[in-house]
Amino acid sequence: MTRYLLKRFFTMLITLLGVSILVFLMIHLIPGDPVLNILGEFATEEAINNLKAELGLNQPLYMQYFSFIGNALQGDLGQSYITNLYVVDEIMNRFPITFQLAVYSLIIGAVVGIIMGTIAAVKQNTIFDQLAMMVSLIGISAPGFWIALFLIFVFAYQLPIFPISGYDGFYSLILPSITLGLATSGNIARMTRSSMLEVIKQDYMRTAEAKGVNVFRLIFGHGLQNALIPVITLIGLQFGHLLAGAVVTETVFALPGIGSLAIEAIATRDMPTIQGLVMFMAFIFIVVNLLVDIIYSAVDPRIKYE
Amino acid sequence: MKKKRFPVLLSLVMMLALAACSNAGQTAKEGTKDSGSEGDAAGKAGGTITVTSVREPDTVDVQRTTWVDDANTHIYEPLVKFDEDGNIIPALAEKYEISEDGKVITFTLKEGSKFHSGANVTAEGVKKSFERFIDSAPTNYMVGPLEEIVVVDERTFEFHFSEPFAPFLSNATTAYLAPLDPAAIEEHGDEFGNHASSAGILNVKEIKRGSSITLESFDEYKLGAPYSQNKGAAGFDEVVFRFIPDDDTRILEFKRGNSQVMLSVPPNYIKELEADPNTEIAKTLANGHVYLGMNNKKKVFQDLRVRQAIALAIDREPIVDFALEGAAQPIFGPLPPAIPGYSEEVEGAAAKMYAHDLEKSRSLLKEAGYTGTNDAGIVTKEGKPLSLELWVTQEPTMQRIAQVLQNQLKEVGIELKISVQEDATIRAQSPEGKHEMLLWTYGWYDADILHSMFGRDLSTRVHYQNDELISILEKARITMNQDERMELYKQAQMILVEESPWVPLFVRENVTAYRDLEGFKIHPITGTIIWSDVKLKK
Numbered sequence: 001m002t003r004y005l006l007k008r009f010f011t012m013l014i015t016l017l018g019v020s021i022l023v024f025l026m027i028h029l030i031p032g033d034p035v036l037n038i039l040g041e042f043a044t045e046e047a048i049n050n051l052k053a054e055l056g057l058n059q060p061l062y063m064q065y066f067s068f069i070g071n072a073l074q075g076d077l078g079q080s081y082i083t084n085l086y087v088v089d090e091i092m093n094r095f096p097i098t099f100q101l102a103v104y105s106l107i108i109g110a111v112v113g114i115i116m117g118t119i120a121a122v123k124q125n126t127i128f129d130q131l132a133m134m135v136s137l138i139g140i141s142a143p144g145f146w147i148a149l150f151l152i153f154v155f156a157y158q159l160p161i162f163p164i165s166g167y168d169g170f171y172s173l174i175l176p177s178i179t180l181g182l183a184t185s186g187n188i189a190r191m192t193r194s195s196m197l198e199v200i201k202q203d204y205m206r207t208a209e210a211k212g213v214n215v216f217r218l219i220f221g222h223g224l225q226n227a228l229i230p231v232i233t234l235i236g237l238q239f240g241h242l243l244a245g246a247v248v249t250e251t252v253f254a255l256p257g258i259g260s261l262a263i264e265a266i267a268t269r270d271m272p273t274i275q276g277l278v279m280f281m282a283f284i285f286i287v288v289n290l291l292v293d294i295i296y297s298a299v300d301p302r303i304k305y306e
Numbered sequence: 307m308k309k310k311r312f313p314v315l316l317s318l319v320m321m322l323a324l325a326a327c328s329n330a331g332q333t334a335k336e337g338t339k340d341s342g343s344e345g346d347a348a349g350k351a352g353g354t355i356t357v358t359s360v361r362e363p364d365t366v367d368v369q370r371t372t373w374v375d376d377a378n379t380h381i382y383e384p385l386v387k388f389d390e391d392g393n394i395i396p397a398l399a400e401k402y403e404i405s406e407d408g409k410v411i412t413f414t415l416k417e418g419s420k421f422h423s424g425a426n427v428t429a430e431g432v433k434k435s436f437e438r439f440i441d442s443a444p445t446n447y448m449v450g451p452l453e454e455i456v457v458v459d460e461r462t463f464e465f466h467f468s469e470p471f472a473p474f475l476s477n478a479t480t481a482y483l484a485p486l487d488p489a490a491i492e493e494h495g496d497e498f499g500n501h502a503s504s505a506g507i508l509n510v511k512e513i514k515r516g517s518s519i520t521l522e523s524f525d526e527y528k529l530g531a532p533y534s535q536n537k538g539a540a541g542f543d544e545v546v547f548r549f550i551p552d553d554d555t556r557i558l559e560f561k562r563g564n565s566q567v568m569l570s571v572p573p574n575y576i577k578e579l580e581a582d583p584n585t586e587i588a589k590t591l592a593n594g595h596v597y598l599g600m601n602n603k604k605k606v607f608q609d610l611r612v613r614q615a616i617a618l619a620i621d622r623e624p625i626v627d628f629a630l631e632g633a634a635q636p637i638f639g640p641l642p643p644a645i646p647g648y649s650e651e652v653e654g655a656a657a658k659m660y661a662h663d664l665e666k667s668r669s670l671l672k673e674a675g676y677t678g679t680n681d682a683g684i685v686t687k688e689g690k691p692l693s694l695e696l697w698v699t700q701e702p703t704m705q706r707i708a709q710v711l712q713n714q715l716k717e718v719g720i721e722l723k724i725s726v727q728e729d730a731t732i733r734a735q736s737p738e739g740k741h742e743m744l745l746w747t748y749g750w751y752d753a754d755i756l757h758s759m760f761g762r763d764l765s766t767r768v769h770y771q772n773d774e775l776i777s778i779l780e781k782a783r784i785t786m787n788q789d790e791r792m793e794l795y796k797q798a799q800m801i802l803v804e805e806s807p808w809v810p811l812f813v814r815e816n817v818t819a820y821r822d823l824e825g826f827k828i829h830p831i832t833g834t835i836i837w838s839d840v841k842l843k844k
């Protein structure tokens with residue numbers, strides 16, 4: 001296991017290096033000059049040139065990259081061109097909110113999705129199956145902003161149970177989590193259903209049923225556990241996406257997470273923040289994927305990492 | 307054993323989430339729960355007012371940004387300010403005098419004015435603040451050819467310019483040029499934005515990046531403007547600016563009573579809010595306009611007849627009614643009414659010259675050589691159709707305007723291809739002249755804005771250079787006599803009207819909705835809230 005983890009660690013470093021090169025090139029290829037954003041509409045040519053020199057933007061691209069990667073390796077992602085705040089601080093200030101939102105959404109999505117998917121598989125081609133698949137389809141296809149506004153209107157405006165927007169602890173994350181959880185649950189339900197349908201047909205399931213195993217234990221103990229591998233992969237991917245910032249949900253609910261930070265940074269061509277965020281998101285994706293692989297071996301004893 | 311490992315991992319993830327929850331919760335504890343609550347401070351009604359705004363300022367340090375609005379401007383008290391008619395009146399300065407040659411402006415500070423830290427506002431302090439501004443502010447061009455600042459005594463100082471710089475006083479009304487507390491600059495350096503201290507009616511209490519800025523009433527404030535009844539500290543405890551980018555969410559927060567002020571009401575909600583008995587609406591005209599810019603470097607626009615034909619083909623009423631739901635005023639001349647230098651005479655002449663006239667537009671196009679028409683109804687010159695690309699930002703209102711313009715120009719046989727671009731892309735590429743047309747806007751408090759847009763080598767959006775115009779605008783910059791200066795701007799505007807390098811379209815109405823407040827007013831020139839008389843209704 002230790003060897004496997006070391007191997008994964010080196011793969012992670014190479015991936016991050018690749019991401020850093022890609023994102024660096026992309027930021028410099030898209031039109032838009034950060035200096036013009038900083039200095040405003042009526043900046044003089046002299047001021048523009050001075051600031052470019054000060055920020056090192058007049059240096060060759062490769063030198064700018066080495067300077068960036070050198071600092072990044074020391075944990076310094078630079079300072080925002082716009083706010084002057086350290087990018088690491090900006091990300092760390094906002095990440096806890098995105099992290100909570102991702103975890104709560106995933107819990108909602110996974111619990112609802114797995115239950116719906118299992119019922120749909122066990123009761124295949126019945127009204128329960130159709131109902132569950134219809135709900136999951138709505139979850140997948142309804143736009144996030146629409147669900148968000150619907151939930152706000154009903155549960156925060158008409159019935160003032162939850163706050164309409166802003167972050168004020170756990171309570172303020174319930175509606176955003178349901179919004180994201182609904183979409184996540186749709187995907188998970190569909191995956192669980194198809195995976196369960198395959199497992200249900202297996203000989204060992206028939207054997208267990210013939211032995212008179214309790215239905216609940218049969219479905220959840222024997223069936224679901226074996227059907228979970230692809231579902232866990234999906235959950236891992238969804239978790240990575242959620243952690244990378246749910247831009248629309250954060251915008252509608254005015255949550256100061258990393259999704260909204262990304263939008264602001266891109267609009268103002270705030271290069272250090274964009275670079276820092278993309279690197280951070282890539283890191284999160286890689287770590288989540290690693291965790292998923294480790295969870296595989298916990299769920300399925302046949303999977304072993306040597 | 308192995309079966310238990312999955313639930314253990316799951317609970318670990320949940321514990322991590324809850325731990326993060328409690329940590330983040332602590333930093334954001336002081337939220338907006340007290341919105342609208344009443345305070346008990348002696349002599350004032352107290353309480354907390356919540357304002358919702360779309361955009362968060364980059365920083366509250368006005369010497370580190372090019373964006374000043376209600377959320378950061380009230381921390382600062384400028385040396386002078388505009389009254390409600392656009393005249394410059396004393397603010398932090400008791401008086402100012404301009405030397406005969408116009409090169410020296412002497413300011414005398416009001417006695418007893420204090421910074422938020424409790425330190426006195428002194429001439430030396432003002433000098434230090436300006437030195438930082440000149441040294442590093444992105445807007446340092448606003449002081450013009452300033453050579454030195456001479457401290458005469460504790461309350462008096464002089465600005466020495468190498469040549470007269472007439473826009474200085476207008477520029478000095480803005481927060482950008484307001485003195486910062488030198489002690490705070492020294493203590494916090496580049497971190498000043500998190501600990502801003504100046505002499506404004508509100509001081510910084512708490513900044514939560516991405517979420518809100520809380521400002522509290524500065525109890526020692528004594529600089530209330532002549533147009534306010536209250537000359538002292540604000541009549542409430544604090545004001546929370548919450549940043550909510552989504553229009554629907556902002557409107558629901560307001561209608562629910564969670565916020566007392568909603569800035570930048572979207573046009574499609576104005577009628578609904580006007581009908582609400584609990585809501586009052588304040589409207590002011592913007593200090594700039596939205597225009598259809600032509601890239602005058604392009605050959606097609608070097609023909610005056612083509613530029614005028616485009617101007618004549620545009621009908622502003624449908625744009626205002628359809629795209630802006632009436633929340634704007636059509637404009638034909640270069641300056642809007644809120645900028646000193648606006649002239650009714652110029653506006654009248656421009657409105658007459660460019661009144662919607664399709665026949666005249668078509669005939670000008672014919673004169674310019676567009677005599678043919680292709681199958682799509684587009685006019686052609688030497689077989690080449692008059693097809694133009696219009697750059698427009700992602701803002702939905704601007705896109706609606708572009709669609710109206712597209713239809714209107716089609717009527718005279720001009721094809722307009724709409725190209726939606728990011729704001730940052732237009733800012734970066736239009737100075738290089740990569741566009742043909744753009745839908746853009748400007749805003750400022752002084753007619754010198756025309757120099758910024760049409761001065762020598764400064765025309766970055768419409769690329770229009772006219773020596774006569776440049777010479778008038780340069781003369782206006784150094785003319786300290788206000789009447790003479792305004793006369794020069796009238797001449798400059800007439801050139802722009804006749805030459806038509808752009809098509810001014812409309813002046814937006816800044817619409818603010820408010821409730822549960824008394825004494826609420828918006829400054830007609832600056833468009834910012836006048837906090838002095840505002841109180842929560844009991």
